[in-house]
Amino acid sequence: MMVFILPGAPAPxxxxxxxxxxxxxxxxxxxxxxxxxxxxxxxxRAHREVPLSKIIVTLNxxxxxxxxxxxxxxxxxxxxxxxxxxxxxxxxxSSTRGKHHQGSELTLTNHPITGPIFSGPHEQPFxxxxxxxxxxxxxxxxxxxxxxxxxxxxxATRVDYVYRTTANTFKLLxxxxxxxxxxxxxxxxxxxxxxxxxxxxxxxxxxxxxxxxAVLHDPTTESxxxxxxxxxxxxxxxxxxLGGGCVGGxxxxxxxxxxxxxxxxxxxxxxxxxxxxxxxxxxxxCQEVLAAESLMMVKERFIKxxxxxxxxxxxxxxxxxxxxxxxxxxxxxxxxGIVPGCSFPEVTAAQVMNITDADLLDxxxxxxxxxxxxAEKVGVSGYANAATIATIGPPNAIRVKAQGGACNAAxxxxxxxxxxxxxxxxxxDVYDHMVNIFGRDPATGFARRPLDNTGVQYGxxxxxxxxxxxxxxxxxxxxxxxxxxxxxxxxxxTVGDLEALRIAYRTxxxxxxxxxxxKTPIIDYRGYVDQQPAGNVHQRFHSFSMRERLLxxxxxxxxxxxxxxxxxxxxxxxxxxxxLSGALRQMDEWLTNLKRxxxxxxxxxxxxxxxxxxxxxxxxxxxxxxxxxEPATFQGGGVCNGLFAAYSSPRMVAGEPVANNVLxxxxxxxxxxxxxxxFSSAEKAQLAAVFAQGVCDYRKPGVGQKPFEDxxxxx
Numbered sequence: 160m161m162v163f164i165l166p167g168a169p170a171p172x173x174x175x176x177x178x179x180x181x182x183x184x185x186x187x188x189x190x191x192x193x194x195x196x197x198x199x200x201x202x203x204r205a206h207r208e209v210p211l212s213k214i215i216v217t218l219n220x221x222x223x224x225x226x227x228x229x230x231x232x233x234x235x236x237x238x239x240x241x242x243x244x245x246x247x248x249x250x251x252x253s254s255t256r257g258k259h260h261q262g263s264e265l266t267l268t269n270h271p272i273t274g275p276i277f278s279g280p281h282e283q284p285f286x287x288x289x290x291x292x293x294x295x296x297x298x299x300x301x302x303x304x305x306x307x308x309x310x311x312x313x314x315a316t317r318v319d320y321v322y323r324t325t326a327n328t329f330k331l332l333x334x335x336x337x338x339x340x341x342x343x344x345x346x347x348x349x350x351x352x353x354x355x356x357x358x359x360x361x362x363x364x365x366x367x368x369x370x371x372x373a374v375l376h377d378p379t380t381e382s383x384x385x386x387x388x389x390x391x392x393x394x395x396x397x398x399x400x401l402g403g404g405c406v407g408g409x410x411x412x413x414x415x416x417x418x419x420x421x422x423x424x425x426x427x428x429x430x431x432x433x434x435x436x437x438x439x440x441x442x443x444x445c446q447e448v449l450a451a452e453s454l455m456m457v458k459e460r461f462i463k464x465x466x467x468x469x470x471x472x473x474x475x476x477x478x479x480x481x482x483x484x485x486x487x488x489x490x491x492x493x494x495x496g497i498v499p500g501c502s503f504p505e506v507t508a509a510q511v512m513n514i515t516d517a518d519l520l521d522x523x524x525x526x527x528x529x530x531x532x533x534a535e536k537v538g539v540s541g542y543a544n545a546a547t548i549a550t551i552g553p554p555n556a557i558r559v560k561a562q563g564g565a566c567n568a569a570x571x572x573x574x575x576x577x578x579x580x581x582x583x584x585x586x587x588d589v590y591d592h593m594v595n596i597f598g599r600d601p602a603t604g605f606a607r608r609p610l611d612n613t614g615v616q617y618g619x620x621x622x623x624x625x626x627x628x629x630x631x632x633x634x635x636x637x638x639x640x641x642x643x644x645x646x647x648x649x650x651x652x653t654v655g656d657l658e659a660l661r662i663a664y665r666t667x668x669x670x671x672x673x674x675x676x677x678k679t680p681i682i683d684y685r686g687y688v689d690q691q692p693a694g695n696v697h698q699r700f701h702s703f704s705m706r707e708r709l710l711x712x713x714x715x716x717x718x719x720x721x722x723x724x725x726x727x728x729x730x731x732x733x734x735x736x737x738x739l740s741g742a743l744r745q746m747d748e749w750l751t752n753l754k755r756x757x758x759x760x761x762x763x764x765x766x767x768x769x770x771x772x773x774x775x776x777x778x779x780x781x782x783x784x785x786x787x788x789e790p791a792t793f794q795g796g797g798v799c800n801g802l803f804a805a806y807s808s809p810r811m812v813a814g815e816p817v818a819n820n821v822l823x824x825x826x827x828x829x830x831x832x833x834x835x836x837x838f839s840s841a842e843k844a845q846l847a848a849v850f851a852q853g854v855c856d857y858r859k860p861g862v863g864q865k866p867f868e869d870x871x872x873x874x
Contacts, residue, residue: 404442413443441478491675547694
C-alpha cells in the first residue's frame with residue numbers, strides 16, 4: 160500500500176486503500192514527489208498479523224531495513240538516506256510462518272537541496288549573502304556564514320547553542336557546554352515540562368535560502384537529537400515564521416530571517432520548534448510560490464532532524480500574511496493553522512491594486528489645475544485621511560516599476576534595467592520576479608502583467624454622495640492615467656495582459672479561499688493603524704476582504720476570527736501583546752481539538768466545534784486586557800467599529816466589492832442611472848470620451864476570474 164502524509168496532515172491521504180492491507184508506506188517529512196536532499200523520513204505500518212521483525216525494506220533494490228526502528232508494536236520509523244536524484248523506488252515486504260504477504264512500493268522523487276522543486280527555474284541573476292549573514296555567536300563577534308561555496312549560494316550547515324540570560328537576552332552557550340551563572344530561570348512548556356532555557360540553533364542553506372531552525376535542547380544532559388529521540392522539551396509543534404516587506408525583494412538571498420529572527424521567545428519558551436528562511440521574508444523574496452517551496456523544504460529538514468510534527472502554525476505580519484494566506488490555500492498541508500497580522504489577502508490583487516491606485520491619485524493631485532480639499536481627497540480615496548494617499552502610494556507602488564524600480568543595493572547600478580541605456584538589465588519589479596508564473600510577453604520578453612485600471616470610475620461613490628463635484632470627477636478620470644509596461648506614468652489607462660489575468664486566478668495568485676484555506680483555522684490579528692496622522696498601508700479593510708472571499712467560496716467563515724487592538728500599544732505584531740500571545744494559545748487549542756476529531760463530519764463542522772469557546776471576533780482596549788466581544792462587520796455599527804473603524808480604498812469607492820479580487824473589470828455602457836447627478840451634453844461627451852470602451856460592471860466577475868482549483872501546482 161502507498162500512502163503519503165503531508166507534514167502535519169491527518170492520515171491517510173491520497174493512495175490509501177482498505178484498512179486490511181498488511182503493509183503501508185507513509186512519508187512523514189514531505190510528499191513523495193517533493194523529497195529533497197537525498198533523504199526522507201518514513202513510517203511503515205503493519206497489520207497485526209505481520210511481525211515487525213519480518214519486514215524487509217529496500218531502496219532501489221538495496222536493503223535499507225537497518226534504517227528502521229520500532230516505533231509502536233505495529234509501526235517502524237526510518238530515515239531513508241542515499242536517494243538518487245529523480246525517481247527512487249522504496250519497497251516493503253514480509254514473510255510470516257511461511258506465508259508471503261504482498262509487498263508495497265512507493266516512488267520517491269528526490270530533488271537537489273538547492274532546488275527548485277515546483278517554483279520553476281532559478282531566478283537569474285541571484286546575489287549570494289552568506290558572507291553577510293551573522294550566526295548566533297555574532298552577538299559577541301562579527302562571525303558570518305562566510306563566502307558562498309558555490310553559485311547556488313550554499314554554506315556549510317552549523318549548529319550553535321544559545322541560552323536565555325537573566326537579562327532576557329540570548330548568548331552563546333560555552334563550549335564544552337555548561338550552565339552559565341547568568342542562565343535564566345527554567346522555562347515551562349505547554350506540556351508542563353520545566354527545563355533549562357537552552358536552544359539548539361541550526362543554520363544552513365536550502366533552496367538557495369539561508370535557513371534556521373531552533374528548539375529547546377540541553378546538550379549538557381541530552382545526546383544529539385534525532386527523529387527517533389527528539390529533544391525532550393519540544394512539544395512536537397512547529398511555528399514557521401514569515402517576514403514582511405516586498406519592495407526590493409528580488410534577485411537576492413537576503414540576510415534577515417522570519418518575523419524578526421529565529422530566537423522567538425514567545426514560541427521557544429513554551430516548547431515550540433521555530434523555523435524560517437531568508438526567502439520567507441518578503442523583503443528578500445516577494446513571491447509566495449518560491450516562499451511556499453522554501454517553507455516546504457525547510458520544514459522537511461526540521462522533521463528529518465527531530466521527527467514528525469503534530470501541526471505547523473504560520474506566524475507573520477504584512478508580507479508574512481501575503482505568504483501564509485495564499486500558501487494555506489494553494490499548497491494545503493504545509494501550514495495547519497495561521498495567525499496573520501496586519502494582513503493583506505495577497506500581493507497580486509489586494510495589495511497592488513491599492514498601492515497603485517494611491518500612487519496614481521497622488522500623481523494626479525500634483526498635476527491637476529483644479530483645487531482639492533483634504534476632505535475631497537478622502538472622499539475619492541476612501542482612506543481615513545488625505546495623508547494616507549502619499550504614504551501608501553509612491554513608496555509602495557515602486558514595486559511595479561521596472562524603470563527606476565527598487566533594486567537591492569547588492570545589485571550594481573550597471574546591471575539595472577533602463578529602457579534606453581540598459582534594455583537587457585535587471586528589472587526590479589514584482590512581475591519580473593514572478594515570470595515563472597506569469598510567463599513572458601512575446602512582444603517585449605518581459606513578464607506579463609495582470610495590472611489594469613481600464614473602466615474604473617475613480618471617485619464614483621464620492622460623486623454620488625455629493626462629496627466631490629462633477630468637474631472634479633471628470634477631471635480626475637480624464638487625467639489619472641495609468642502605467643506602461645515599465646511602470647512609467649502614461650496618460651492612458653493600464654491594460655492588463657489577458658493571459659496574465661487568467662494565470663493569476665488559475666494559479667491562486669489571487670487568493671480564492673475555497674481550496675486548502677477552507678480547512679485552515681485563521682486568527683487574523685490586527686494592531687490597528689488606519690487613523691495614524693501620516694497614514695499607513697496596513698489597513699483594516701483587507702481583513703474583511705479575505706473574510707468576504709471565504710464567505711463567497713464556502714458559504715461560511717467559521718474558520719476565520721478577527722482580533723483587533725490599538726497598534727500604538729504593541730506595534731503591528733508585537734509578541735508582548737497579550738492578545739497576540741493569547742492567539743498562539745488559542746490556535747494551539749483549536750488545532751489540537753481539530754487533529755483529535757476523527758469523525759466523518761464536514762470540515763466546516765469540525766472547525767466550528769474545535770474552536771475554543773473564548774475565541775470569537777473581538778477588539779481590545781487597556782493594553783489588551785479589556786475584551787469587547789462582538790461580530791466584526793465592515794463599516795457597521797458596534798463598539799469595536801467605533802474604536803477601530805475600517806475604511807476603504809480608491810477601487811472600492813469606484814464600486815469594487817469588499818472582496819477586492821477583481822483585477823480587470825468587465826465593461827458596460829455608461830448609464831445615467833448610475834449617477835445621482837445630471838450631466839450636461841458637454842459633460843456627457845467628456846464622460847464618453849474618457850470611457851470610450853465603457854465603465855466597470857462590478858456585478859459580474861472580473862475578466863478571467865474563475866474559482867481556483869489547481870492546488871500543488873508545479874511551474
